Amino acid sequence: MMAEYPLFFAVLIPVCILFGFVTAGSMLIWAERRLLGLWQLRYGPNRVGPFGLLQVVADTLKMFFKEDWIPPFADKSVFVIAPAIIMTTVLLSFMIVPVSPDFVVFDSSVGLLVFLSLSSLGAYSVVLGGWASNNKYSLLGGLRAAAQMLGYEVFMGISLMGVVAMTGSFRLQDIVEAQRGMWNIGPQFIGFIIFYIAALAETHRSPFDLPEAESELVAGFHSEYSGLKFGMFFVGEYLGVTLMSSMMTLLFFGGWLGPVLPPVVWFFIKTTILISSFVLMRATLPRPRYDQLIVYGWRVLLPLALLNLLVTGGIVLMFQ
C-alpha cells in the first residue's frame, strides 16, 4: 500500500508520529499523577472529565493563559531559544523510531547514532536555560545538568554498543528483527540496566532530577520560566521519557514483535509499561546527593558499560 501512495504516506507517517507522541507525552502529565496517586494510596487528579482525563486540557489551557514572563535581568534571546531546543531535539529523535516495520519517518541505516547525537544536543537546552535565566539557582541547575548529561551520555552510548555488536547494524529495524529469537534483554541485561539508569539521568527524572531539585534549587534551570516556555520544558521532559521508553522497547524488548496483536499495539504496550516503570522509580526512590550521582556514573557505570561491551564483543568474536 505504501508503495502505491508514497507521497500520502510520506505525509501521514510524520504527522501520526508527531501527534501520537506529543499527545502521549502530554497525557503523561495526567498518567504520571494518577500513577503516583495510585502508588501513594491516594487518588490523583480525578475531577476534570472521566477519570480526570481532561486534566491535561485544563493544565494546557492554564499554561496558555499564564503570563509569559521574561525576567528583565535575563539574556532574552537565549532565554527564548532554550526551551525550543529541547522540544526540537526530542521531536526530531522520534523520526528514527520505527513503530512497526515500515511505520517510520526516516529509515536511517545509522538510526541509533542519530538518536544518540540528538539526545546529547538536548543538554544545550538545559544549560542555556540555566545560563540565560541569570539567576544563581538556575545557573547551578544548568551546571548540574551539564555535568550530569556529559557523564551519563558517555556510557549510554557504550551500553548500547553491545546490542549493536550482536546485531551488526545501527539500523533500528534490523535490531528489532534480530530479536525474533530472543529479546536483547536476556543477553544484554547489564546493558539494559545501564541504559535505563542513563535514560533516567538523560531525562533528569527522579531520582536523578538534581538539575531541578526543588528542595535546594527551587526548580533549578527553569526557576524563571513560566507559561508556554515552562510548558515546553515540561512536555519536553515527558517526551524524553516516551522517547527513552520507545528506544528501550526497540533495543531490548523486541520492538513491535509479539504474537496475535498487530505490531503497533505491541509497541504501544511495551512502551507504556516502561513509562510506568519511570513513574514507579519516581514514586519510590529518594534523590541522591549530587556528588554521589556523578561519582556513581564515572566510577561504577562507565567501567561496567565498558566491561559489558568487552564481554559482548568477545563472545560475538568467539561465535564468528
Add this chain to the structure above:
Amino acid sequence: MFSILKGLWIVFKHGFRKRETVLYPEERPILSPRYRGRIVLTRDPDGGERCVACYLCSAVCPVDCIVIQATEDENGRRYPKSFRINFSRCIYCGLCEEACPTTAIQLTPDFEMAEYDRKNMVYEKEDLLIAGPGKNHEYNFYKVAGLAIKGKEKGQGIEENEPVDIRSLMP
C-alpha cells in the same frame, strides 16, 4: 541495590491497596479533636474570657500572624482589647495552643476556611471567641493566679492562705 528493588516492589504493591484518602466533599473525614484547624478563643467554666493577653501565642507564632493588645477591665482582669489572627498567614502549627498558659487559644477540627477574598481570612476577636471552654472544661486561670480580681480577693484562690496581717506582732 536489593533494598531499591524491594522498595520498588513495595511501592508497586501499593497499587492494589485501598486508598487512604477520601473523596472529600462527597465523603467527610472524621477528624480527631486534636486536629489542628481553625483557631478559637475559649471561655473559662464561669463564662469569663480565658485569654489574659499574655502575648505568649503571638511570641511563639512562627509566621507572626497573631497580634494582640492587652488592657485591663475595672475588675482587675487583664484581657485582650483586640486579638487578631491573619489566617491567610497561619500555618496551623499549633504552637500557640501549646504556649497558652490559660488554655484559652485552641485549635479545632474545622478546616473549611477557604474564602474568595483574602480579607475575610483576617479574624478579629469577636470572630475567634466562642461561648464554651473548648477541649479543657476545668481550668480557670484566675483561680490559681495570685492576682486579685473582682470576685476573688487575695487569699481566695486555690492553694492560697489568707492575706498576711503585716501589723501582727506574732512571730
Add this chain to the structure above:
Amino acid sequence: MPTIFIDDKPYFIKEGQNLLHAALSHGLDLPYFCWHPGLGSVGACRQCAVQHFKDAEDTKGRMVMSCMTPATDGMRVSIEHETCKSFRADVSEWMMTNHPHDCPVCDEGGECHLQDMTVMTGHNYRQFRFKKRTFNNQKLGPFVNHEMNRCITCYRCVRYYRDVAGGTDLNSFASSNRVYFGRNEDGTLENEFSGNLVEVCPTGVFTDKPFKAFFNRKWDLQMAPSVCQLCSLGCNIIPGERFESIRRVQNRYNHEINDYFLCDKGRFGHSFVNSKERLFVSMWRQKAKDVASEISQEETFQSATKLLSSSKRTVGIGSPRASLEANFALRTLVGEDNFYDGLSRHDSVLLSKVKQIVQRGPALTASLQNVKEADAILVLGEDLINTAPRLALAIRQNVIHMAQKKAAAVGIAAWNDLAVRNFVREKSDTVFVVTASKNKLEDVAASFQLHPDNIACLGYAIAHELNSEVELPKGMDADLLAKARLIAAVLREAKNPVIISGTSLYTEALLDASANVAWALCRQGSSARICYALPEANSMGLSLMNAKPLSLLMEEIVASKVSVAIVLENDLSRRLSSENLGIFFKNIPSVIALDSFQQQTVRQSKLAVATCSFSEGTGTFVNNEGRVQRYYSVFERKEKILESWRILRDWIRKSKKKASLWKNLDEITDDMCREIDTLSAFDQAIYRASFQIDGQKIPRETNGYSGRTAMVANLTMHEPKPLVDVDSPLAHSMEGYEGQPPSSLIPFFWEPGWNSVQSVNKYQKEIGGELKNQQPAVRLFDKQKSKKIVFFQRPPSLFKQQSGKWQIFPRYFIFGSEERAALSLAISEHLSVPCIGIGHEDAQKQKWLPGSMVNVEIDSKKWRLPVVIHPELESGMALMAHGLAGMDYAELPSYACIRLSESAT
C-alpha cells in the same frame, strides 16, 4: 593587677571589688537578686553563692556569698561546683514557694530578673505542696503599681527608695516569711524618683502603672535610643512604641549622666506624645476669630509658601525645646537677622550669661558623673529637685560616694553597703545646698534658705574668701560670713569641687557668684567644675544659634512691619505676658506656628503646622554641660508627619529655589557645622545614616518582635515594605546587626538569658562603669580656655524688705512646670496646683492660713492664688508657681502687692 581563679581560669580584676562584681564584669553568669550595682551588697538573698577553695589542691571548698566576699589576689573560687550550684537552685526554689502563678498577667514577665535567674539556676519543677502566702496590695499613685504577692524579699526597693533616693514613705513591715514592702497606708509615693522601683525591683512587685493600661511585652516594643526632652540634663532614655503610641520609657544607661536612674518626670512625662492634645493635622484660620479648619500637608505647603513669598519681612522665633536642626533650618529660612530666640526676657539674659561663663571661664562644666564623684558641692539657689531632678539625685549619690570614701579609709569596702551606712551616719559635710525654699536635700546635705540676692552675696563672699580679688558684698552679717568662711574652707580643700546653680530664680547675680566661686577655685589650682540647670532640653543648643532676644522683637514690633512670624515649637504665652502676646498677634498679620501639640500659640496662629514629636523624628540636643546628644525616632506614623526641619526645608527649597537642599539629616548637619563654629566637633557625637556594622543597620525591634503579618491585616492584606530610615543608622525592622552597637545607638538592652533591664551588665566594660562600645562624649565647652580670669564684680546688695510689698520669685514644679510633661496621663494625675508660697513670719503677720485665697498684683495684673506656707522663706519675698497650666505668664522677679481675696473662704 590582682588575679583570681574562677573554675581554674585566671581573671584579672580591679582592686577592691567583690567576687560577684568581678565575675559579672568578666561576663560570667552568676545569679543574684539583692545586689545592684547602684546599691551595693547586703547579702540578703543568698543567691550568689560560690565555692571558695583554700588552694589548688582543695576540691571541697566552702560556700561563700560572692557579693559579700572581697576578691583578693590568688583567690580560687568555683561557680560551677556542684555544691554551690545545687544550693543556688534550692534558693531559687525557696523563693518560688510563695511566688504566685502570675507570669501571664505580670508586666514583668519576659523581662523579669526572677525569671532569668530561675532559669539560670536550673530550678524548673515546683515540689512545694502547701498553700501560698498572700498579701494585700496598696495603691501607690499614678506611677507605680504594687503587687506584693510576687515579692522575693530582696530588699532592693527600700534600699533604693530610702538610701539612694531619700524617700521616707516606703518601708518594710512584719517579719520572717511575712515581710512586706509598702507604705504605712495607701497613697502616692512621695519621692520624685519612685519610678526607678520598676527597674530596681527584680520581679513584678513594682511595675509601671501607665504601661499597665495598654501593656505590651518588651519584645513587642519598637525601641530607639533617645534623650529626655523634659529638662536640660539630657538623660538617656529608651522609649518603647507599639501601635503608634509610646507605651513606656526606660532608662538608657549612660555612666556619665543618668547611670541606672531616671526621675519620674522623665520616665512618665514622655507619654505626652499620645495625648489628646497632639496636633496631627495642620490647621488654617483665615481670620483671627475664625474656627480653624484642617488642611492637608500639600495645602499647608501651598499656603505657607504663599504667605512667605508675599511677606515683606519674615521673622523666625526659635525654641529651646526644638532640635538644633530645626532651629538651624528656621534660621536659614528667615536669615540670621530675623531669627529670634523665643525666650522670655530673663531667660535670654540668663542663658547668654551662662553661655558666656561656660565658654570663657577656666572652669569646665560638670556632668552628672562629675557631680557624683565630686569631693565638695555647692548649690547656689537652684531648687534642683524641681528644675533638674536627676541632678538632685546625683547629689545624693555623691553623698553616698563620699561616705564610701570615708569608710574606705578605715578599710570598709565601698560595696559593703550596710557597713558603710553604719560607719557614716551623719550628714555630708562637703555638700552645701543654699536655696530660697526647702530643697528636699536637707536630710543629706548642709542646707539653709536665703533670699536669692543674699544667696548671690553669700556666693560672692565665698569667692572673696577664696580669692580677695572678688569684691565682698557690703553689710553682710557675721553669721552669713561665718557660713561663707566654712564653705570656702571645705571647697579650698577639695580637689574636684562642683559649683551648681541655675536660671530658675531669674537672678543673674547667682550665675555671677557661682562663676566667681568656681573660677576662684580654679585659680587655686583645683579642677573645679561648674554646672547650671537650664530651663529646657535644648536651651544650650539654642544659645549657640546667635539668636536675637525675643524682647528685642517686641520693642520694635510696631515699627518694623513684620508680616509673617514663624514660631517654631514654642508657646509664646509662656514667654510673653498676656499684654505683650496681644501686641504680638495684633502687629503680625500672619503667624505660622509649628508644633506637635495644641498650645496657646498654635490655637491663635493663622497657620498651625503639625510637626512630629521626638518619638517620630530625629534630632540633636545640647544639654546643660554642652554635651551633644542625638535622639532617634522610635517609629513612623502611617500618616507620616514631618520633622520641623523638613517642613522648613521644603519652604526654603521653594522660596530660595534650591530643589535639592538637605535630602537627609546628615546634609543639614553638615551645613550647620559649617556655619556655626562652636559645633565643629559635632560630627564626632553622631553616627551618619550610612553607618553600618557588618554591613547591617541596627534594628529598632527585638528579634522576638511579633505580629508582623497581622498588625495591619485589618486595613490591608499587603504587608507594607519596611520603612527606610534615611536619617540614622537604625532600621525600623527586626533584622540587622545583633551584637552590641556603639553606646549612643543602643536601642535596647538584651542578651540571651538576660531579658530584664539588668542585661545592661553585659553591655558594660566593668559593671557600673562605662559601656563596652562607649563613644567618647562631645562636650562643646571642653576646649582650651583662656587662663586669664576676670571675676564678675559688683555684687548685689543684700535684700531689704519693702513694706507692704513682696518680691515674687518663680517656683518651678517637677510635675507641671514642663508644659508637655503635664499633658502626659500619669503626670496629669499628679500635677501641682497653682499657689503662692509665703514665709511663716509673713503669714502670721498677715494672719493668712494655708489655703487662704489671695490676690497677687503685679503691675496692675492680678493672679488669684491659694497660700502655701513655706516656714523657711525669708519675709518680704514670695514664691509664685511658674509654668503651670492655667496660669498667666508673669514677668518675675518683681514686686507685688498681696491682699486677701474678698471672696476668700
